[in-house]
Amino acid sequence: AQSVAQPEDQVNVAEGNPLTVKCTYSVSGNPYLFWYVQYPNRGLQFLLKYITGDNLVKGSYGFEAEFNKSQTSFHLKKPSALVSDSALYFCAVRDGGRAGNNRKLIWGLGTSLAVNP
Amino acid sequence: GAGVSQSPSNKVTEKGKDVELRCDPISGHTALYWYRQSLGQGLEFLIYFQGNSAPDKSGLPSDRFSAERTGGSVSTLTIQRTQQEDSAVYLCASSQTGATEAFFGQGTRLTVV
Numbered sequence: 001a002q003s004v005a006q007p008e009d010q011v012n013v014a015e016g017n018p019l020t021v022k023c024t025y026s027v028s029g030n031p032y033l034f035w036y037v038q039y040p041n042r043g044l045q046f047l048l049k050y051i052t053g054d055n056l057v058k059g060s061y062g063f064e065a066e067f068n069k070s071q072t073s074f075h076l077k078k079p080s081a082l083v084s085d086s087a088l089y090f091c092a093v094r095d096g097g098r099a100g101n102n103r104k105l106i107w108g109l110g111t112s113l114a115v116n117p
Numbered sequence: 118g119a120g121v122s123q124s125p126s127n128k129v130t131e132k133g134k135d136v137e138l139r140c141d142p143i144s145g146h147t148a149l150y151w152y153r154q155s156l157g158q159g160l161e162f163l164i165y166f167q168g169n170s171a172p173d174k175s176g177l178p179s180d181r182f183s184a185e186r187t188g189g190s191v192s193t194l195t196i197q198r199t200q201q202e203d204s205a206v207y208l209c210a211s212s213q214t215g216a217t218e219a220f221f222g223q224g225t226r227l228t229v230v
Binding site (some may be wrong): 032034036042044045046049051058090092094103104105106107108109110 | 121148151157158160161162165173175176208210217218219220221222223224228
């Protein structure tokens, strides 16, 4: 069965420090991996994705994520955090090996990121 | 439109009443998804449309839930005889053919009292 785990409910980091939000996944086929961010009272915004190719993918707002097949992980990173990065972050996976009609995403429970000034 | 539009943004209804939630996807997006976000439970897939057909409706929690899409555009999610456990934020998303990422609306917060 497909699943996503975000082991940390909350991550606190000081402004200017690097941040990491962890995500591990389980799928039977090739994983399609996504990060979304949800700001208060706003919808989910797409940050970045891994489909194939380079394991390090770069996305919006200076975020990047590294796909690690052996560890089945897709951790979100940013070299220098901003207070404005404070939000709820969701990791999601889709089984890319399944038939095209199965496009649903399986989501983690989210990690609340707090960047302190 | 510029983004996915959902209406209403908030809906309070009495238990047992029917509700309709509307989603207007990004123009030209052929795929449309409905998800439900409950407190502390992440996002739960409900149904996926490709054009007007729904190849995957496996996430609909009961036969009280139904959805349709007309003209390859607007979709409505209908919940009949609402129950308190239906209270959640209902999110709609759309994507282009072949694209893997979806773009979300701001959701409809449904409260059943």
